[in-house]
Structure formats: C-alpha cells, structure tokens
Amino acid sequence: MLFIAFYIWGGDTIDMYRYGAEWTGTDISENEIDEAKRLAKENNMNINFFTAAAESTNLDSNYFDVITACQCFVYFDKSKVLPEISGMLKHNGRFLILFISEDIYIWCSSSVLVGISF
Structure with missing residues (x-):
C-alpha cells in the first residue's frame, strides 16, 4: 500500500511507518521536512519526504x-486541495482526516471527495 501524509512534522508518518507500507510525507515547511528526514534516518526508516503545499503537490x-x-485540514484551501487529493488517490482509495486532540477520524472515499463541502 502507498500512503501520503500531509503536514507531518515527521510525527504521524514516522509513527505509522512501523505498520508497513510505503510512506511519503509532505509539509509546506522546509524546516519541518528537514527534521522529519533527520528522525527517519535516525530510526533507519525509508520514507520519502518533500516540501510541498497540499493544494499543489x-x-x-x-x-x-x-x-x-x-x-x-482546516488550513487548506478546500476548493484546491480536494480535487488534488481526489486525483492522487487510486480507485477506492481513502482520505483520512485526523484531529488527534479530539480523537475524530473521518474516512472519505475518493469518489465523493470533490462533492464534499467543509
């Protein structure tokens, strides 16, 4: 399975790496990506990190x-990020929005992403 995590600070991508799959992590901040790369290297993890805005990866x-x-997710321009995400997902792919502090997990299928209004 192929996974991509937006705005990671390295934390969620590195934490989820242990469950397997191929991971890609992005963040708009080059400093955050540098720190994520350092943490991944320190832990012998093969994760592809790069700097990019979620709306234009x-x-x-x-x-x-x-x-x-x-x-x-609340910081993204929904009119740009939803089509971007929908396009990157495989057929029947999943988009997971995590709000860890509130333990809210929302799954959306790629077929309905563009029609969602937040």
Missing part, C-alpha cells in the same frame, strides 16, 4: 491507496 495521479491529513 505535483504528484502522480491515481497513485496512493491512502492519504492522511493530521491536524492540518
């Missing part, structure tokens, strides 16, 4: 099985 279409957004 330039990643391949129909590529990811799961996309997560942890503690960050």
Whole structure:
C-alpha cells in the first residue's frame, strides 16, 4: 500500500511507518521536512519526504491507496486541495482526516471527495 501524509512534522508518518507500507510525507515547511528526514534516518526508516503545499503537490495521479491529513485540514484551501487529493488517490482509495486532540477520524472515499463541502 502507498500512503501520503500531509503536514507531518515527521510525527504521524514516522509513527505509522512501523505498520508497513510505503510512506511519503509532505509539509509546506522546509524546516519541518528537514527534521522529519533527520528522525527517519535516525530510526533507519525509508520514507520519502518533500516540501510541498497540499493544494499543489505535483504528484502522480491515481497513485496512493491512502492519504492522511493530521491536524492540518482546516488550513487548506478546500476548493484546491480536494480535487488534488481526489486525483492522487487510486480507485477506492481513502482520505483520512485526523484531529488527534479530539480523537475524530473521518474516512472519505475518493469518489465523493470533490462533492464534499467543509
């Protein structure tokens, strides 16, 4: 399975790495990505990290099985990020919005992402 995590500070991507799969982590902050790379290297984890805004990642279409957004979705431009995420997900892919402080987990199928209003 292929996963991408937005705005990671390294934390959720590195924490979830132990469950397997191939992980990609993105953040708009180059400093956060540098720290995530350092933590991954320190723990011998093969994770692809790069700096990008969630609204314009330039990643391949129909590529990811799961996309997560942890503690960050409220900051995104929904009119741009939802089509971006929908395009990156494989058929029947899942988008997981995490609000850890409130323990709220919302799953959305790729087929309905563009029609969601937040």
